[in-house]
Amino acid sequence: MNILVTGANGQLGNEMQLVAKDSKDNYIFTDVCDGYEKLDITCLDEIRKVVKKNNVKCIINCAAWTNVDKAETAGDIVETLNATAPENLAKAMKEADGLLVHVSTDYVFGGDPYNTPCKEDQKGTPTGVYGLTKLHGEERIQAVGVNHIILRTAWLYSEFGHNFVKTMMNLTATKPQLKVVFDQCGTPTYAGDLANAIFDIVENRKYEGKSGIYHFSNEAYAAGMTSPLR
Numbered sequence: 001m002n003i004l005v006t007g008a009n010g011q012l013g014n015e016m017q018l019v020a021k022d023s024k025d026n027y028i029f030t031d032v033c034d035g036y037e038k039l040d041i042t043c044l045d046e047i048r049k050v051v052k053k054n055n056v057k058c059i060i061n062c063a064a065w066t067n068v069d070k071a072e073t074a075g076d077i078v079e080t081l082n083a084t085a086p087e088n089l090a091k092a093m094k095e096a097d098g099l100l101v102h103v104s105t106d107y108v109f110g111g112d113p114y115n116t117p118c119k120e121d122q123k124g125t126p127t128g129v130y131g132l133t134k135l136h137g138e139e140r141i142q143a144v145g146v147n148h149i150i151l152r153t154a155w156l157y158s159e160f161g162h163n164f165v166k167t168m169m170n171l172t173a174t175k176p177q178l179k180v181v182f183d184q185c186g187t188p189t190y191a192g193d194l195a196n197a198i199f200d201i202v203e204n205r206k207y208e209g210k211s212g213i214y215h216f217s218n219e220a221y222a223a224g225m226t227s228p229l230r
């Protein structure tokens, strides 16, 4: 099967490259930057062309607007990238009778209840632009009616890209004492573990008849509160 990965240069995209090395499937890694097959997922025509050219039967969407703070002021691009673009990918896979694996976030929750674990069928209660646009992305994929697996995860970290763990490690290397806000909780999740889970689902064809939303995070929690995902 030909599998296309978007956002290959990001944290999760890089981990997907590592786990896919021994695959029996054929992976095509794409991003907007040099070094990959170029694909801007905000452009439906571009997606259709790449899908047709490579006979793609599965898309793993690792691309998104992920800067939570800047999302508040960045304007329409956040909705375009987090909602319209996943809908584009869903349409392309529906037309190809393929599968879309999409990654979403615990930020689709955030209002009440916050400090208790949330289940997949719980109503989204986003409190910011990032969470709201990611929730719209989930809804728009489902509205297309494509075969889909949506995996909500939380606080990704890896050796690639920017993340909370790397920020804290850099700070501890340079400062004798750190002051950290205590107003958020989450389940730090190793992006390599998520990539392995996605790989297992796709490689072993575990998606058949299983369209829907699933939660995936590592265990335990940070900042002294309970995990928002169950």
Ligand SMILES: NC(=O)c1ccc[n+]([C@@H]2O[C@H](COP(=O)([O-])OP(=O)(O)OC[C@H]3O[C@@H](n4cnc5c(N)ncnc54)[C@H](OP(=O)(O)O)[C@@H]3O)[C@@H](O)[C@H]2O)c1
Pocket: 006, 007, 008, 009, 010, 011, 012, 013, 031, 032, 033, 039, 040, 041, 042, 061, 062, 063, 064, 065, 066, 081, 103, 104, 105, 106, 134, 153, 154, 155, 156, 157, 161, 162
């Ligand atoms: N990071 C987290 O803590 C976290 C937590 C929960 C869920 N998630 C979700 O997990 C997924 C992966 O997150 P991540 O941390 O791996 O993201 P990331 O490191 O920010 O990577 C996203 C990638 O998408 C690329 N991209 C941006 N605009 C694009 C476009 N128009 N077309 C194609 N690619 C584009 C980015 O390129 P540029 O860098 O050049 O813009 C980047 O390479 C996302 O869906 C995110 O919402 C992340």
